[in-house]
Amino acid sequence: MKTQLLYKAIFVLFLMPTLVLGNDFHDKWKGKYTKEKKINKEYDVNSDATLKINNSYGNLDISTWDENRIVIEVTITTNGNNEEKVQKRLDEITVNFSASEEWVAAETRFSKNKSNSWWNWAKSSNVSMKVNYLVKMPMTNNVNLSNDYGAINLGKLEGKATINCDYGKVTTDELMADDNVLTFDYTNNSYFAYVKSGKVNADYSSYTIEKTKNLDINADYT
Numbered sequence: 001m002k003t004q005l006l007y008k009a010i011f012v013l014f015l016m017p018t019l020v021l022g023n024d025f026h027d028k029w030k031g032k033y034t035k036e037k038k039i040n041k042e043y044d045v046n047s048d049a050t051l052k053i054n055n056s057y058g059n060l061d062i063s064t065w066d067e068n069r070i071v072i073e074v075t076i077t078t079n080g081n082n083e084e085k086v087q088k089r090l091d092e093i094t095v096n097f098s099a100s101e102e103w104v105a106a107e108t109r110f111s112k113n114k115s116n117s118w119w120n121w122a123k124s125s126n127v128s129m130k131v132n133y134l135v136k137m138p139m140t141n142n143v144n145l146s147n148d149y150g151a152i153n154l155g156k157l158e159g160k161a162t163i164n165c166d167y168g169k170v171t172t173d174e175l176m177a178d179d180n181v182l183t184f185d186y187t188n189n190s191y192f193a194y195v196k197s198g199k200v201n202a203d204y205s206s207y208t209i210e211k212t213k214n215l216d217i218n219a220d221y222t
Contacts, residue, residue, distance in 0.1 A: 029079040029128055031079040031080040031081050031086065031127075031128065032080075032081045033079065033080060033081065033082070033083040033086045033087075034077065034078070034079045034086070035077070035078050035079075035086050035087055035090040036075065036076065036077045036090075037075075037090060038073060038074065038075050038076075039073070040071075040072070040073050040074075041071075041072045041097055041099075041106075042069060042070070042071045042072070043069065043099045043104050044068060044069055044101065045068055045069065045070055045102070045103075045104060045138065045141065046068065046101050046102060047068055047138060047140045047141070048140060048159065049068075049070075049101065049102050049103055049104065049138070049141050049142070050102070050103045050104075050141060050142040050143070050144060050159075051070055051103070051104050051105075051135070051137050051141055051142070051144070051145075052103065052104070052106070052144040052145075053105075053106045053135075053143075053145050053146070053147070054105075054106070054107040054108065054146045054147075055106075055107075055131055055133060055146070055148075055150070056108060056110075056131070056147065056148040056149055056150070057129055057130060057131055057148075057150060058108075058130045058131035058132045058133070058147075058149075058150045059133070059147075059150045059151045059152070059153065060132075060133045060135070060150070060151070060152045060153065061132070061133065061134050061135065061153045062133075062135040062136075062137060062143070062145075062153065062154045062155060063135070063136050063137075063155045064136070064137055064139035064141075064155040064156055064157060065136055065137070065138065065139065066138070066139060067136075067138065069136070069138070070104050070135065070136070070137045070138070070141070071135065071136045071137075072097075072104075072106060072134070072135050073133070073134040073135075074095050074106070074108075074131065074132070074134075075130075075131075075132045076090060076093050076129070076130070076131050076132075077090075077129065077130045077131075077132075078090045078093075078127055078128065078129045078130075079127065079128045079129075080126055080127040080128060081126075082126075082127075085126075085127050089127040089129060092110060092111045093108065093109070093110055093111075093129065093131060094108075094109045095107065095108055095109065095131075096109055106133070108131050131150075139155075139156060139157060139158050139159075140158045140159055141157075141159045142159035142160045142161070142162075142177075143157065143159065143160075143161050143162065143163070145161075145162070145163050145164070145165075146163075146164040146165075147164070147165050147168060148165070148166045148167055148168065149166075149168060150165075151165075151168050151169045151170070152165050152168065152169075152170045152171070152172075153172075154170075154172040154173065154175075155172075155173050156173040156174045156176070157173075157174070157175055157176065157177070158176045158177060159177055160177045160178070160179055160180060161175050161177070161180045161181075161182070161198075162180070162181045163180075163181070163182050163183065163184070164183045164184070165183075165184040165185075165187055165190075166184065166185045166186055167185075167186045167187070168184075168187055169187055169188060169189060169190050170184055170187060170190040170191075170192070170207070171190065171191045171192075172191075172193060173193050173194075174193055174194040175192065175194060175196060175198075176194075176196055177196060178197045178198065179197060179198050179199075180195055180196070180197065180199070181198055181199050181201075182195070182198065182199070182200045182201070182202075183200075183201040183202070184201075184202055184205050185202070185203040185205060186203070186204045186205065187202075187205040187207070188205070188206055189206055189207070189208075190206070190207035191207065191208050191210070192207070192208070192209045193210050193211070194210060194211045194212065195209055195211075195215060196212070196213050196214075197212070197213055197214040197215065198216070199215070199216045199217075199218070200215055200216070200217045200218065200219070201218045201219075202217070202219045202220075203219070203220045204220070205219075
């Protein structure tokens with residue numbers, strides 16, 4: 001099983017240049033055409049609300065403040081040499097939002113008719129893409145964040161953090177709550193300034209936890 005996982009990691013890393021590298025270094029995209037659209041949302045929430053984001057192929061940059069509002073800006077960018085395909089890809093990428101005073105959820109959707117799996121996207125049309133979230137949220141809220149092929153950057157948080165990241169990087173300031181859950185595979189140089197308590201599940205990753213009180217760490221090839 002471990003050998004199979006390692007082969008999978010190598011295979012995915014071989015395919016990543018058009019997916020991940022295209023996202024992180026989009027200024028170096030060599031396609032003739034670039035298309036972009038932005039989505040802006042703002043929600044009033046309770047002080048103990050939960051923010052949930054499910055994304056791929058981009059970054060989650062989340063800062064915290066003392067206002068009971070969640071403000072989200074999503075920037076979606078596509079690039080390639082066929083203008084029609086670049087525009088089509090841009091049109092296919094959407095974000096589904098739902099919200100109440102208790103929670104806000106955002107899920108990136110890549111097509112109405114196709115699976116969201118990286119395999120289908122890797123095979124299709126040679127169009128690079130990037131979906132970046134810029135978020136401001138209450139420091140006292142909870143988060144449930146999932147991001148593949150990109151980074152998660154999170155400011156100081158007093159609520160509970162549940163974080164999942166594959167093929168990317170996680171950076172956080174202080175996580176002040178108990179029972180945080182941090183899960184990441186195939187990530188590099190992740191950094192956590194402080195984690196009060198919780199569980200870390202990490203495979204094929206390098207990371208630093210600067211300070212903690214009580215952590216349960218389950219790590220393989222890390």
